[in-house]
Amino acid sequence: MSLLDVRNLQIAFGDTPVVSDVSFSIAAGEKFALVGESGSGKTVTALSVLHLLQDAQYQGSILFEGQDILKKSEPAMRAVRGKEIAMIFQEPMTALNPLFTIGNQIAEVPMLHEGLNARMAAQRAVDLLAKTGIPEPARRALAYPHQLSGGQRQRAMIAMALACRPKLLIADEPTTALDVTIQVQIIELLNELQRQENMAVLMITHDLNLVRHFADRVGVMEKGRLIETANTHELFSQPREAYTRKLLSSRPERLVKLVPDSGKSLVNAEKIRCTFSISQGWFKKKEFVAVEDVDLHLHPGETLGIVGESGSGKSTLGMALLRLGAAKVDGRIVFDSHIISDMDSKSLRPLRAKMQVVFQDPFASLSPRRTIEQIIGEGLELHQPQFGKDEVRQAVAASLSEVGLSPQMMSRYPHEFSGGQRQRIAIARVLVLKPKLILLDEPTSSLDVSVQLQVLQLLADLQQKYGLSYLFISHDLAVIRAMAHRVMVMKDGKVVESGAMEEVLTRPSHPYTQRLLAASSYAVETTLAT
Helix, strand or coil: CCCEEEEEEEEEECCEEEEEEEEEEECCCCEEEEECCCCCCHHHHHHHHCCCCCCEEEEEEEEECCEEHHHCCHHHHHHHECCCEEEECCCHHHHCCCCCCHHHHHHHHHHHHHCCCHHHHHHHHHHHHHHCCCCCHHHHCCCCHHHCCHHHHHHHHHHHHCCCCCCEEEEECCCCCCCHHHHHHHHHHHHHHHHHHCCEEEEECCCHHHHHHHCCEEEEEECCEEEEEEEHHHHHHCCCCHHHHHHHCCCCCCCCCCCCCCCCCCEEEEEEEEEEEEEECCCEEEEEEEEEEEEEEECCCCEEEEECCCCCCHHHHHHHHCCCCCCEEEEEEEECCEEHHHCCHHHHHHHHHHEEEECCCHHHHCCCCCCHHHHHHHHHHHHCCCCCHHHHHHHHHHHHHHCCCCHHHHHCCHHHCCHHHHHHHHHHHHHCCCCCEEEEECCCCCCCHHHHHHHHHHHHHHHHHHCCEEEEECCCHHHHHHHCCEEEEEECCEEEEEEEHHHHHHCCCCHHHHHHHHHHCCCCHHHHHC
């Protein structure tokens, strides 16, 4: 008998069906992946296994060890969640409680389900953090979520999920927004823990390369239906459905054209140094250098790709160039012939419309209290006060259409959209102002492969149409290859290699760049396969 058996599952919210007639099974110790575009019903299906969907109407059955999850009461489900079935959520920063330490949040699980006392649970939390490869686990257990890097937060989520040795682990996009070397580490970790504990794993992901090296079987979802299920080798070598073939062929190709050297620079930065003041005790403070001695220039219509691992200083540098962020910035920054490093906030305000940001986490960057029309239109109301209400509404509708969303969606709120749709809304909010410079901080990290291609093509088309310049921060080197004219590689706050994209990513000279390329191309395939 299968460990998990989903039979003819149908899920609706009100009169809107979102999952229709889905059936699949997972055996004990098996790794099964659900793939598909944003909005295909992958995450909704996974959440239904833990009965976590509020106000949902179900039909069909979800049998876990022969018992129907959908017929269990809420108290009975609490005994299952975390103990028998655990989940790694897509966004650890929003899934972890910011008010409690990592150790306390992990210890809570065995205290609730196994009755451990606080001391024993705290020791288990430290042991689990060590098991997931976090350095100095005893010290990290006392840290809060914001004090950990993205990869460390994801490892803490895995530790929490494994606290009671569950029989089934649901991993919802476990490597989204992680740089390539950390992605490999997380997948190796999941593989190792799955073998040690003989867990079954249900993985939700849009990363087909990850699926190829991790899953035993794959299910493909489209518009709420499971259209194809096969073992991994068969699905990748002989896909039956046209939709599956489209997903498998959706790899970014070179999208940008050569930019003539006009001799002019839109952005010119010299000797950029970014520091943070870190408190040590009540009276002492220590200076932490996040970016050290960086020079760069960016021409009109050009894309500069900035790559590096988490904590390398990529985002800090990008925010510093736009005079945003909390870091203390030294050096000279010129934007559009203005020396903005010498300007105060009031003097900078007229230039803000010309330099915009698409943030990495769309869920955190979109206000949950405002409609999509209000979110996108806010910038126009601030920078184009002469626009009337109808003009703003027309511009919002046009911007939504440009990113592939219906203008009829503008009355909805961010929580009503999938992760990929939220990111497109964030891009629309920027595009509506027609800026000269856009800082793109991991803009496609939460998008499935086909939507990623659409967004990258959109960005390339807009660059050609309006002569936009992009500072493109990404851990996905395939995206950088598709979009960047030049590449800058950062490590520990310093630039270790820079130059034309073809030179840096084809013939890298620095060992660190070579390591990033090896991880990106899955040179560790033999490790992942064993």
